Amino acid sequence: AEEAGTRPPSARPGRRCSAAGGACSPMTTDMLGAGAAESTRPGSEEQVPLYEEFIYCCGAATQVLKCGPWKDLLETESKTLPRLLFLIIPGNPGLAGYYRTFVRALYHGLNRRYPVWVVSHAGHCKPPNGMGMTEDTDIKELEDVFGLHGQIEHKLDFLRKNVPKDMKLVLIGHSIGCYITLEMMKRASELQVLRSVLLFPTIERMAQSPQGKLLTPVLCKLRYILYMPVYLLSFLPERVKTSMVRFVLRGLKCPDEASIVTSLNLFSVDCVANVLYMASQEMMKVVERDSTTIKQNLKKVTI
Template identity: 55%
Template sequence: MDSMKADMRDEPQTDFIYCSAAVTEVLKFGPCKLHSGHKVLFLIIPGNPGVVGFYRTFMQTLHSMYEYQYPVWAVSHAGHCAPPATMDMVEDASAAEADVFGLNGQIEHKLAFIRKHVPRETSLVLVGHSIGCYIILEMMKRNPELKTLKAVMLFPTIERMSQSPQGKVMTPVLCHMRYIAYLPLFLLSLLPETLKAGLIKLAFGGINSLDHTVIQPTVGLLSGDCAANAMYMGGQEMRKVLERDNITIKNNLEKLIFYYGATDHWCPVQYYHDIRQDFPQGDFRLCENGFRHAFVLDAGRQVAKMVVEWIRGALRT
């Protein structure tokens, strides 16, 4: 009976809402609505593509390891999720005016989500992945009143993105050639779901311990404009994520934990050494487990267990 209860608590709810006038998917483990009695919320800010389904195993592990006492939510990037049949990608013209699918728009989108859906009394444990880390730093900069207990930065792309090994390859693609990719993406979107899933399994075939919960979210990404919106945001990342924001890092150093990959082509090990040199008092960790930048593909559970250990003390205070 107890295991049945645990299983039910491990079942998340998915909500589709409009936030900043753009369709947004919110994956929720634990309570679906927060009130002032909820002391802490874990909020996941994804990488790009900002698809919350990729983080399901990671979130489920966080939720269960804290014995289901803290809600764990993830908010998608605006326009990176296929809307249900009853919703359009945008609610009205204000989404285009605010460039909500661009990098700045996505930062404002997360702040708007917190203002509307998180009580002021609730403290936040922010967990960012990749560009989600840059977004978190910007959120802390733009709203210093944000009640952040800890901000965990996983594989952080917070500087010199276009100069990284992967950035040098992807910058021309995302900034100058992305329109060429739109036709094949459109054609892929017309395929039956089962065929899409088969192609994705084939593409992921080289990953021995693949987390199969990522298959369906990837299928969703190939529907409609989601992948195009992700590429548009990626182009802006290459142009805008340049210098590291040392002022915001310094102002929040005691709240920040950074975890760098040892073989991460988006933020090479040199970036880890540079930031450690600039902030010798900071909490900077280098992966010793060989996890890939896209850790959600095969190591969501293991990374979640590490995060639990890192911040256990902060939740006791």
């Protein structure tokens, strides 16, 4: 952060965010009220502005969580615009809601000086009412956007359309998000990446791991049989779905409410189909570690 030379910004709330043209459409939804930040307990690290938006990026529904008063980095006045953005690239399922607690804690740990964002994978979130999973657009733009290659381009397109070109970045990848992060650095060397933090990296030989050997045939050949059970479960009342999620997550020491609510997205057939499709490609394409990219960016990579 010190390398970015950023002054502490004003506490003035940012303006309502919108995506700027191109493959990112400006349709957004604030799920926390009319432009309001999520309310939190006084005196805790959670008492920070957290905004949730749904946009179309590369023609696919995308959820974005933004922590800090900067809701639109392209329109924020230069005097209050930070010069550094922390961007989280999720694992799979790539639901931004799983990272709410982490985003708040990181923002608080940075003394609230820099924005912390997390962008979901394309099509992994259930869009709000009135918004489809895909945008009515040219089919070429949607070609394999839900696959592993498409998800990488999806993140790069998000940065191009929502972040100033001279903005310095700290990329934080989780699980398969680490693979995506390395590919972003490889494909877009113009990105001003100060640091790339890889959390629990999944960057090589996925299909050869014990779980990979078990899941690869299921994900690549049999995943379609899972769609019908998910479809039937989607008709259950919300309280029943919530109880099921709590039961599945009972083994966790302290599953927070955000994880439980976020997991309800996995009762959507579209979301599950996109999650499993991406996972099947991970097994086939994440083979050899990209040692070349790691060596070229060795001073920037933290594992």
